[in-house]
Every structure is written in C-alpha cells, then in structure tokens.
Amino acid sequence: MLDISPEKVAHVIVRAREVDAKVSPWDQAGDPSDSDSILEDRSGDATEAELKSFIANCNVDERANLVALAWVGRGTYDADEFAEAKREAAAQSVTPTEDYLLGIPLLADYLEEGLNQLGISVEDAEAGVL
16 A cells, blocks of 8 residues: 655654754754754755755656645545555656655645544654654
8 A cells, every 4th residue: 555665754844843843944054063053944944945855856656646645644644545646646746756846845744643533653664763
C-alpha cells in the first residue's frame, strides 16, 4: 500500500519539524555565533535546503505517497482512500513536490497522522532516523 519506506517519511517528519521550529531573525545585524540565534530562520537555511533536496531525490511514486500521506493526515482523504489519494497526487503534480509540501503548514503533523491512520508506527520509523 505504501510505496515509500516509513523511515523516509520519518526523515521528512524530523526535518520538517526542525524547519518549523525556526523563527524569523529578530536581529538582522546580530552575531551569528550567538546561541540565542541558533533557531532563527535565515535565507539559505541548510536544513530546509537538505529537506527539499531529499524530497526532490525521491522517485515519483515516493513523492506521490508523501503528498497522499499529508492529505490523509489532514483529513482530505480517509485511510481507506489512500490509493485514490496517491493517484490524485500523481495527477495533480504541477508544482515541484518539495515546494508544495514545504508550503503546507503543520506538514510534519499531517505526515505523522497519515502514517498513524495507515497503522504504521511513527515511533518505530523515527527510531531508524534519530
């Protein structure tokens, strides 16, 4: 049913949480070595770039699965409609998947819920990533 390994989905979840945890820089002229600025979002952020690259390097089926999981997680589709969601994700792919997914607020939560809805243990999948 799932055409992407749960560990790959967990990798996206973990990295998406890291990207979401970052905030806008409060002091553009601040000292970048200042520990208070570690979680500030900066242009050219390596975590976001790595996540985009990871998603872009997934094959077409894996990318469609990520989108379908997000849709199931946010309630657009039910778990028993996952195959339909995958077909629709593949058919609707006009924007690069990495851009589309990173534009979804709460992406990590939706992916996690999507895995849960499919009966896949997020904790087990994340254990291979963390």
